[in-house]
Amino acid sequence: MTQTTVGAKPDLGTFGAFGHYLQFQQLSPEQLRDIEALGYGAIWAGGSPPAELEWIDPILAATDTLQLATGIVNIWSADAEAVAGSFHRIEAAYPGRFLLGIGVGHREAIGEYRKPLDALTDYLDRLDEYGVPRHRRVVAALGPKVLQLSAARSAGAHPYLTTPEHTATARELIGPAAFLAPEHKVVLTTDQDKARAVGRKALDIYLGLSNYLNNFKRLGFTDEDLAKPGSDRFIDAVVAHGTVEDVAARLRQHRDAGADHVPVQVLTSPDKLVPALAELAGPLGLA
Numbered sequence: 206m207t208q209t210t211v212g213a214k215p216d217l218g219t220f221g222a223f224g225h226y227l228q229f230q231q232l233s234p235e236q237l238r239d240i241e242a243l244g245y246g247a248i249w250a251g252g253s254p255p256a257e258l259e260w261i262d263p264i265l266a267a268t269d270t271l272q273l274a275t276g277i278v279n280i281w282s283a284d285a286e287a288v289a290g291s292f293h294r295i296e297a298a299y300p301g302r303f304l305l306g307i308g309v310g311h312r313e314a315i316g317e318y319r320k321p322l323d324a325l326t327d328y329l330d331r332l333d334e335y336g337v338p339r340h341r342r343v344v345a346a347l348g349p350k351v352l353q354l355s356a357a358r359s360a361g362a363h364p365y366l367t368t369p370e371h372t373a374t375a376r377e378l379i380g381p382a383a384f385l386a387p388e389h390k391v392v393l394t395t396d397q398d399k400a401r402a403v404g405r406k407a408l409d410i411y412l413g414l415s416n417y418l419n420n421f422k423r424l425g426f427t428d429e430d431l432a433k434p435g436s437d438r439f440i441d442a443v444v445a446h447g448t449v450e451d452v453a454a455r456l457r458q459h460r461d462a463g464a465d466h467v468p469v470q471v472l473t474s475p476d477k478l479v480p481a482l483a484e485l486a487g488p489l490g491l492a
Contacts (some may be wrong), residue, residue, distance in 0.1 A: 206328065207443075212273075212297055213340065213366055213468050214340075214360065214361070214382065214383075214384045214465065215304055215340065215341070215343075215360050215361075215384050215465075215466075216246075216273065217246040217247040217272050217304070217386070217414060217465075218244065218245065218246020218247065218466060218491075219246070219466060219489070219490070219491070220244075220245055220246070220456065220466065220467050220468075220469055220489050220491060221245050221246055221247035221248065221249050221274070221386075221466060221467070221468040221469065221481055222240055222245045222247075222248050222465060222468070222469060222471075222478070223242075223248075223249040223251065223276060223388050223468035223469060223470035224248075224249070224250065224251065224470060224471075225250070225251055225252040226242065226250035226251065226254045226260060226360065226479070227252060227274075228250045228300045228334065228475050229248055229250055229260075229264060230260050230264075231475050232264075232334075232475070232478075232479070234267035236478075236479050237264055237267045237268050237271065238267060238268055239479050239483070240271065240289070240479060240482060241268045241269065241270060241271040242324075242492070243482055243483055243486040243491055243492065244489075244491025244492030245469075245482060245486075246271070246272060246466065247272040247273060247274050247304070247466070247468070247492065248264065248271060248272070248273045248274070248291035249273075249274045249275075249276040249306070249363075249386075249388065249468040250273060250274070250275055250276060251275075251276045251277065251365075251489075253277070253278065253282055253283070253310065254278065254283075254284065255282075256278070256282075256283035256284050256287035256288045256291060257287065257291055257364065257489065258275070258278075258288070258291040258292075258295065258324070259291075259425035261273055261291075261295055261303065262294075262295065262298065262299075264300055265295070265298070265303070266299075266300040270302075271302070272301075272302045272303070272304060272385075273302065273303055273304070274303070274305075274343070274363070274468075275301045275305055275306040275307070275308040276306045276345070276365070276388065276468065277307055277308035277345045277363065278305065278306065278308075279307075279308065279309070279310045280307055280308065280309055280310075280324060280325065280328040281309070281310055281324075282300050282303060282310075285331035285332055285335065286329050286331065286335055288305070288332070288337075289331075289332055289335030289336065289337050290305075290335070292305050292341070293336065294339075296341070304341060304343060304360070305332075305337060305341060305343070305344070306342070306344070306345060307325075307328060307329075307332075307341040307342065307343075307344060307345070308325075308344060308346075308363075309321040309324055309325055309345070309346025312335070320349060321416075322350050322351060322354060323356060324343060325351065325430070326358070327344075329354075329358045329359065330345075338360055339358060339360065340359075340360045341360065341467065342359045342360060342361065343355065343359050343360050343361055343362060343363045343384060344358070344359050344362060345363050345364070345430070346362040346363070346364055346375070347364055347365075347367070347371075347416060347419075347420040347471075348416075348419070348420065348423075349378055349416070352364075352375050352378045352379055352481055353379065354384035354433065355379065355383070356379035356380060356382075360383070360384040361379060361383035361384030361385050361386070361465075362375060362379060362383065362384070362385055362386070363386045363387075363388070363468075364386075364387045364388070365387075365388045366388065366390070366408075366411060366417060366443055367387050367388075367389075367420070367424070368424055368442050368445070369455075369458035369461070370424055370425075370462070371387065371420070371424055372385065372387045372459045372460040372462040372463055372464050375387070375463070376462065376463030376464075377463075381454050384466075384481075385463060385464050385465050385466075386463050386464065386465060386466040386467065386468055387459050387464050387467060387468075388467075388468045388469075388470055389443070389445060389455070389459060389468075389469060389470065390404065390407060390443060390444045390445065390470045390471075390472055391444070391445045391452050391455055391456070391469055391470065391471045391472065391481075391485070392444055392446040392471075392472050392473075393405060393445070393446070393449065393452065393471065393473070393481050393484060393485070394446060394447075395446075395447055395448055397446065397447075400444065400446030400447075401437060401440050401441070401444075401446075403444075403472050404440045404443070404444035404472065405434040405435055405475050407433065407444070407472050408435055408440065408443070408444070409433065412431055412432075412433050412434075412435055413433075418431055421425040421439070425441075426438075426439050426442075444472070448489050449484050449485055449487075449488045452488070453476055453488035453489045455483060456469060456489065457489075458465060469482075469485065471485075481482050
C-alpha cells in the first residue's frame with residue numbers, strides 16, 4: 206500500500222533517543238544540548254502525556270535543531286482538539302521540530318474500548334478538522350491494518366517493541382514513501398545475565414497485553430517464549446545488549462530492513478542516559 210499523505214517525509218536523522226516524557230523533563234538544558242550535539246536527531250517521549258504538552262516547549266527552547274516526537278499521545282486520554290491546539294502552539298514557536306505521534310494504547314487499560322482501527326480513524330478525522338498536517342503526525346502501529354492506516358492517514362508508523370523482521374514486513378506493507386520509525390530497547394552491558402534481567406523487568410507488563418502478544422506471535426514467538434518472564438530467545442530479540450558495537454549492529458538491522466529512523470531506548474537511570482547515548486554515538490555513525 207502506498208502513502209497518500211501530502212508533504213515531505215519527516216527527517217529526524219538516522220537515530221533518536223526514546224524515553225518517558227517525565228524522564229526528559231528531568232534533563233538539564235546542558236544534557237539536552239549534549240544529546241543534540243551527539244547527533245541524535247530527535248527525542249521520542251513516551252508515557253501517554255496529557256494533551257497540553259506544555260513540557261515540550263522548554264526542551265525545544267534549550268536546543269537548536271533537536272526535534273521532539275511523542276511516542277505516543279494516547280487517543281483515549283488526550284482530546285483531539287486539545288492536542289491539535291498544542292501542536293499549533295509548538296509548531297508556531299518551533300517550526301518543523303515537533304512530530305505528533307498518536308496511538309490507541311492497549312485494551313486492558315481501557316474500560317470502554319472500541320476497535321482500534323475505528324477509534325484511530327475517528328481521531329485522525331478530528332486532527333484533520335483541526336488542521337494538523339498529515340505529514341507532521343505518525344501512528345503507533347503493529348498489525349497490518351493499522352500499519353496501512355498509518356501510511357494512508359499520516360506520515361507513517363512508529364512501531365514499538367518489535368524486531369528488524371517486523372520492520373521489513375512493515376516497510377513492505379506501507380510502501381517506500383511512508384515514514385517508519387521502530388523503537389528498540391538497549392542494555393549496555395556484556396553481562397548477558399544482567400542484560401536479560403534488566404530486559405525482563407522492562408518487558409514484564411507487555412507480556413500481559415494482548416496487542417503486543419499477538420504481534421510477537423506474528424513474528425514467530427511461541428506461547429512458551431512469551432510465558433513470563435519470557436524466554437532468552439525472546440528477550441534477546443527485543444532487547445539489544447553486548448558491546449556498544451554489538452548493540453549498534455543490532456540497531457542498524459532496522460535501518461537495513463527499511464527503517465528511516467530508529468528511536469533507541471536505553472534501559473538505564475536518568476543520570477546515566479546521556480553517557481550511554483554518548484557511548485553509542487560513535488558506533489552508530491553519529492556526529
